[in-house]
Amino acid sequence: MNILVIGAGGREHAIIKKLKENKSIENLYCAPGNGGISKDATCVNIGACDIEKMVDFCKNNKIDFAVVAPDDPLVAGMVDALEDIGVQCFGPNKNAAILEGSKVFSKDLMKKYNIPTAKYEVFYNAEEAIKYIEKENTYPTVIKADGLALGKGVIIAENFEDAKEAVNSIMNDKMFGESGNQIVIEEFLTGPEVSVLSFCDSHTIVPMVSAMDHKRALDGDKGLNTGGMGTVAPNPHYTEAVAKECMEKIFIPTMEAMNKEGRPFKGVIFFGLMITPNGPKVIEYNCRFGDPETQVVLPLLKTDLFEIFKAVRNENLKDIDIEFEKDEYAVCVVEASGGYPSSYPKGIAIEGLDENGNSEKAIVYHAGTIFEDGTFKTNGGRVLGLTQKGKTLQEAIDKAYNATTSIKFENMHYRKDIGQRALNAK
Ligand code: AMP
Ligand code: GLY
Numbered sequence: 001m002n003i004l005v006i007g008a009g010g011r012e013h014a015i016i017k018k019l020k021e022n023k024s025i026e027n028l029y030c031a032p033g034n035g036g037i038s039k040d041a042t043c044v045n046i047g048a049c050d051i052e053k054m055v056d057f058c059k060n061n062k063i064d065f066a067v068v069a070p071d072d073p074l075v076a077g078m079v080d081a082l083e084d085i086g087v088q089c090f091g092p093n094k095n096a097a098i099l100e101g102s103k104v105f106s107k108d109l110m111k112k113y114n115i116p117t118a119k120y121e122v123f124y125n126a127e128e129a130i131k132y133i134e135k136e137n138t139y140p141t142v143i144k145a146d147g148l149a150l151g152k153g154v155i156i157a158e159n160f161e162d163a164k165e166a167v168n169s170i171m172n173d174k175m176f177g178e179s180g181n182q183i184v185i186e187e188f189l190t191g192p193e194v195s196v197l198s199f200c201d202s203h204t205i206v207p208m209v210s211a212m213d214h215k216r217a218l219d220g221d222k223g224l225n226t227g228g229m230g231t232v233a234p235n236p237h238y239t240e241a242v243a244k245e246c247m248e249k250i251f252i253p254t255m256e257a258m259n260k261e262g263r264p265f266k267g268v269i270f271f272g273l274m275i276t277p278n279g280p281k282v283i284e285y286n287c288r289f290g291d292p293e294t295q296v297v298l299p300l301l302k303t304d305l306f307e308i309f310k311a312v313r314n315e316n317l318k319d320i321d322i323e324f325e326k327d328e329y330a331v332c333v334v335e336a337s338g339g340y341p342s343s344y345p346k347g348i349a350i351e352g353l354d355e356n357g358n359s360e361k362a363i364v365y366h367a368g369t370i371f372e373d374g375t376f377k378t379n380g381g382r383v384l385g386l387t388q389k390g391k392t393l394q395e396a397i398d399k400a401y402n403a404t405t406s407i408k409f410e411n412m413h414y415r416k417d418i419g420q421r422a423l424n425a426k
Contacts, residue, residue: 002027002062003306004087005041006048006078007069008034010334010367010385011291015067015305016040017363018298022306031057035376036357036366036384049073051081058087067091067309071148074267074287075101090309092287096258096265100287103153103184104146113257115250116281118142120186126171129183133163140188145170147179151227156188191276192237192425193283195293198251198271199308201317202264205255207247209300209324210238211293212422217341219417226341227382230418231332232393233296236425237275246273246280254285266312295365295385296330325389331396332387333404333418334367338411340381345411348378352407361403362386378409393423 003025005012013036019025020040031054033043046053049072058066068078068091077094091097098105110117123129133141143166145153153176157163170180198207212235217223238246250271258265270286270293289297298305302323311317337344350369353376358364365387368380386403390396397419404414 001025001064004029004063004066005069006031006066006073008032009291010365011289011294012069013037013365014294014298015069018305022304034366035369035371038371039356049076051078055081055085058082059085063087069288071100071288075148088313090267090313092265092267096263097287099285101148102146103144104182106285107184109257110282113253115253116279118187118189118281120184123183126167129167129185130164142186142188143167144184145176145180146182149176149179153179189274189276189281191274194235194238194273194275195290196271196273197289197293197297198269199312199317200255200265200269201312201315202259202266203315204317205251206322208297209233210235211296213293214415214418219415224341228292229334229415231292231296232419232422233300233330236422242275242280250282292332292334292385295332295387299330299363299387299389300325300328328389329393329396330387330389331400331419332385333400333414334382335384336382336413337378338413344381346379348409350376350409359407361406362388362400393419
């Protein structure tokens with residue numbers, strides 16, 4: 001089998017390392033990949049959203065199966081284009097990826113099918129949105145651009161002035177481009193957040209082990225929002241009772257709602273949940289694996305990942321048992337470039353890795369590296385994800401942080417408190 005993974009970050013590296021456990025895979029390609037990924041797969045210099053070039057590459061290299069990992073190629077229809085030329089794909093079609101691609105679509109879907117979420121209104125022009133905020137006069141209020149915005153499309157405004165500025169910059173100044181043609185204004189919810197990734201073949205939905213992200217740049221959940229500075233799995237807030245309620249009120253209803261809308265979903269549905277005093281509610285849907293959730297979820301997966309991917313593609317997920325390690329924890333600490341998520345330098349040499357970009361100290365997922373002149377160098381905001389497993393959460397935390405002392409680079413920034421919120425939850 002010839003397999004292609006599309007994407008370039010830590011999530012894609014985690015998928016590739018897991019796929020490598022399957023011996024039926026002869027050639028593993030990644031487009032575009034990164035320095036670390038190039039040691040585990042053959043990297044191909046094609047942008048993740050370049051549908052035309054990807055189609056040509058698949059034809060010329062007899063690709064049998066493609067895994068489309070990031071949101072933007074999914075929303076742009078990469079799966080449709082590759083399936084059209086006979087490449088089997090893991091990931092939703094364009095008409096199902098809209099679950100993440102449009103917040104207006106997902107909010108309206110939840111309302112129509114009674115799936116618990118924050119109350120909201122949709123606006124098509126700034127003036128009416130601002131009038132509404134003034135009339136409601138409740139803060140904080142949450143303002144969301146409709147489309148993809150590199151994870152930055154959500155603004156939590158503490159007062160009228162900030163809310164007005166957010167609406168104007170999204171709708172009039174188009175800070176997120178066309179993604180801001182429509183906005184959602186919604187109720188501010190409180191409670192712990194849980195990420196649940198699930199495999200869905202449109203008939204069966206199987207949640208993976210739950211995870212907790214740490215989105216802010218600095219310790220104590222301070223600083224700017226990032227793509228994610230670290231994760232732990234499982235998430236202690238996701239108890240068996242909560243899991244049962246989510247399955248009944250959120251997961252199955254979402255899968256069925258997509259079927260009823262004529263948009264059957266095959267791939268990963270990522271449920272961003274908040275466990276509010278009134279029960280679990282959906283904060284957002286993603287149509288893909290999360291980053292860096294994948295870096296703690298897949299190391300705990302015991303079942304062959306490629307078998308799962310094929311079962312989802314062929315709609316026979318019900319025929320396989322998906323198992324995760326029991327009584328085992330995983331922690332991922334992200335090492336970022338100093339300055340991230342604002343501007344940061346690139347090209348700094350990384351210490352502590354062997355010639356394949358690995359280390360005995362942790363599973364090393366490369367997010368933003370380049371391999372140049374025989375060394376790994378930084379090449380992005382989030383550079384590495386160091387994952388460790390343990391019999392207790394504390395053990396996994398200690399082992400992951402122990403790895404940061406030898407795997408390092410100049411001006412490296414990482415949070416010192418990954419997992420503390422989870423420890424305190426107990
Ligand atoms: P997103 O970019 O959609 O992942 O949202 C970023 C973050 O904004 C979420 O992880 C939540 O912490 C927060 N958020 C989004 N919607 C709400 C809401 N309705 N109430 C409170 N916080 C929210
Ligand atoms: N970690 C959140 C995301 O992947 O969107």
